[in-house]
Amino acid sequence: MSPAPLSIRDRAAIVGIGRTPYSKRSGVTEQHQAAAAILAALDDAGLSIAEVDGIARFDIENVNELQLVYGMGIPHLRFFAGVPSGGGAVAGTLVLAAMAIATGQASVVVCYRARNRGRQSSHGAKPLQGGRPWAKHAAALTDFYQYHVPFGLITPAQEMALIYRRHMHEFGTTTEHFGAVAVAQRAHAARNPEAVMREPITLADHQASRWIAEPLRLLDCCLETDGACAVVMTSAERARDCRQPPAYLLAGAQAEGPIHIQMADYLAHWQEKTAGAAVAEQLYGMAGVTARDVDAAMFFDHFSPAVILSLEDYGFCARGEGGPFVAAGEHAWPHGSIPVNTHGGSLSEAYIHGYNHILEGVRQIRGTSHCQVPDCELVLVTSSNTDPTGAVLLRR
Amino acid sequence: MAEIPVPVPVPDADNQGFWDGCRRGELRLQRCLGCGAWRHHPRPICPRCQSFACEWALASGRGVVHTFTIVHRPTLPAFEDRLPYNVIVVRLEEGPFMVSNLVGGSAEDLRIGAAVEVVFEPLDDAISLPKFRPRRAR
Numbered sequence: 001m002s003p004a005p006l007s008i009r010d011r012a013a014i015v016g017i018g019r020t021p022y023s024k025r026s027g028v029t030e031q032h033q034a035a036a037a038i039l040a041a042l043d044d045a046g047l048s049i050a051e052v053d054g055i056a057r058f059d060i061e062n063v064n065e066l067q068l069v070y071g072m073g074i075p076h077l078r079f080f081a082g083v084p085s086g087g088g089a090v091a092g093t094l095v096l097a098a099m100a101i102a103t104g105q106a107s108v109v110v111c112y113r114a115r116n117r118g119r120q121s122s123h124g125a126k127p128l129q130g131g132r133p134w135a136k137h138a139a140a141l142t143d144f145y146q147y148h149v150p151f152g153l154i155t156p157a158q159e160m161a162l163i164y165r166r167h168m169h170e171f172g173t174t175t176e177h178f179g180a181v182a183v184a185q186r187a188h189a190a191r192n193p194e195a196v197m198r199e200p201i202t203l204a205d206h207q208a209s210r211w212i213a214e215p216l217r218l219l220d221c222c223l224e225t226d227g228a229c230a231v232v233m234t235s236a237e238r239a240r241d242c243r244q245p246p247a248y249l250l251a252g253a254q255a256e257g258p259i260h261i262q263m264a265d266y267l268a269h270w271q272e273k274t275a276g277a278a279v280a281e282q283l284y285g286m287a288g289v290t291a292r293d294v295d296a297a298m299f300f301d302h303f304s305p306a307v308i309l310s311l312e313d314y315g316f317c318a319r320g321e322g323g324p325f326v327a328a329g330e331h332a333w334p335h336g337s338i339p340v341n342t343h344g345g346s347l348s349e350a351y352i353h354g355y356n357h358i359l360e361g362v363r364q365i366r367g368t369s370h371c372q373v374p375d376c377e378l379v380l381v382t383s384s385n386t387d388p389t390g391a392v393l394l395r396r
Numbered sequence: 397m398a399e400i401p402v403p404v405p406v407p408d409a410d411n412q413g414f415w416d417g418c419r420r421g422e423l424r425l426q427r428c429l430g431c432g433a434w435r436h437h438p439r440p441i442c443p444r445c446q447s448f449a450c451e452w453a454l455a456s457g458r459g460v461v462h463t464f465t466i467v468h469r470p471t472l473p474a475f476e477d478r479l480p481y482n483v484i485v486v487r488l489e490e491g492p493f494m495v496s497n498l499v500g501g502s503a504e505d506l507r508i509g510a511a512v513e514v515v516f517e518p519l520d521d522a523i524s525l526p527k528f529r530p531r532r533a534r
Contacts, residue, residue, distance in 0.1 A: 134472075135470075135472065137403050137472060138403065139401060139403055139404065140403065140404055140406045141403050141404065141405050141406060142406045142408070144437060145403075146405030146406070146411075147405075147437045147494075147495055148495050149402075149403050149472075150402050150403060150404070150405060150519060150523075150525055151483055151495050151496055151497050151525065151527075152467060152471060152472075152475045152478065152481055152483055152497065153483045153495050154471050154472050154475070155470065155471070158465055158467055158471075158483060161465035162463045162464070162465050162483070162485055163463070165463045165464060165465060165508070166462070166463040166508070169463070169508045210468065211466070211468040211480075212468055212469065212470075213465045213466070213467050213468065214465055214466040214468070215465075216465075
């Protein structure tokens with residue numbers, strides 16, 4: 001008899017979530033933040049640090065396996081791996097963990113992201129040692145930055161502004177549409193005591209906020225936050241005996257190509273499949289669901305128009321219709337057809353490189369969100385919708 | 397205050413021909429000797445036919461603005477005295493896209509679809525940057 005086809009579908013679950021306080025200046029190191037978030041997640045799950053035998057993290061994470069093994073007393077790892085890219089790695093870490101659990105390479109896997117990114121929080125000269133990586137470009141450019149940086153194309157906001165300008169040109173998207181995303185997410189954050197920014201804003205506030213890189217204004221941009229988030233995953237069988245209701249990983253997918261923001265054709269290939277649309281196809285195919293089955297979506301929102309493009313890529317509206325979709329409030333809790341970033345997202349809760357979105361996805365499944373979607377059974381959580389990217393579906 | 401230098405590209409074996417062309421005031425891009433496809437940024441292999449063979453062919457230097465931004469803040473110290481400044485993506489006549497700046501134009505020239513042509517601005521003795529100015533009907 002041949003073995004059943006291998007799949008990660010429904011094989012693993014998130015059983016613990018943990019975080020540090022989100023702040024503009026924590027005063028502690030990223031290693032400190034990571035350890036605190038991981039301990040909180042283990043406590044949430046009712047598991048001990050001695051039971052952790054796997055780690056999946058961002059490649060660019062500053063806190064590595066050694067620091068966790070020797071620094072916080074994880075006795076023995078038998079699985080450890082990283083996912084390339086920046087915010088494109090969020091969902092990939094969960095996919096890696098589920099693969100390790102499904103194949104028996106690990107039984108309890110910790111995934112985390114620790115970042116000190118407040119303006120005052122840089123604690124080292126290397127690009128990933130806190131602060132803003134783009135501010136640490138060397139005087140001599142030896143990589144592909146040499147085709148961008150000498151022209152003053154430096155920051156993610158500037159790169160993404162080029163993409164969003166093109167979307168406006170092709171589809172009539174407006175900056176008021178961007179504002180509809182920012183206003184709704186601030187309203188979500190206003191109900192969330194953990195959010196950094198809770199003061200409600202109006203569309204007029206959005207339109208009056210200063211330019212960062214046109215067409216992006218200040219209120220289109222994510223926060224820069226100190227903090228860490230962690231999740232604990234184990235097998236679906238073991239999850240049923242843990243302290244919290246499991247959030248099962250129904251499906252997960254990654255995609256790279258053909259468009260990377262920094263080497264971009266800046267969306268010259270609209271008619272071809274973007275990486276986000278490729279992820280959506282894999283993800284829904286694995287899960288046997290469509291966008292209509294999804295109860296809430298946690299979209300990576302480094303900038304508010306990223307939500308508009310993600311709504312299109314993940315099939316909640318047609319290509320080019322994301323602007324009118326959010327103008328109609330379809331993304332806003334509690335009345336929208338697909339509540340998005342119900343914790344306030346990176347724009348208003350905190351920017352932990354999208355990892356706080358996983359925690360909110362789990363809260364929706366558990367029924368403990370401050371903007372709870374009634375009877376929430378299926379949540380989409382995405383990585384940065386640039387390239388590479390990824391997404392997972394969590395189910396009750 | 398001393399001027400803060402713009403970070404300078406360091407050519408390597410894959411892109412020396414591009415930067416050599418810019419220094420001479422020529423926009424030279426890789427053209428595949430296998431399939432004829434133009435490409436930018438420089439790289440060792442053709443993404444269309446996987447040939448390693450290419451020439452540094454003289455491009456027309458003409459294109460249109462595909463998208464743009466106006467940068468207000470923040471930026472690197474070297475660019476702060478230019479704020480606000482534009483960044484454009486040019487779709488070259490040969491097909492490839494190139495990040496650059498629009499120079500010598502007015503605010504009305506900074507729009508998607510605007511016709512532009514290359515000019516070169518020296519950064520130091522070894523490196524000149526390909527910039528673009530509005531292309532007027534003659």
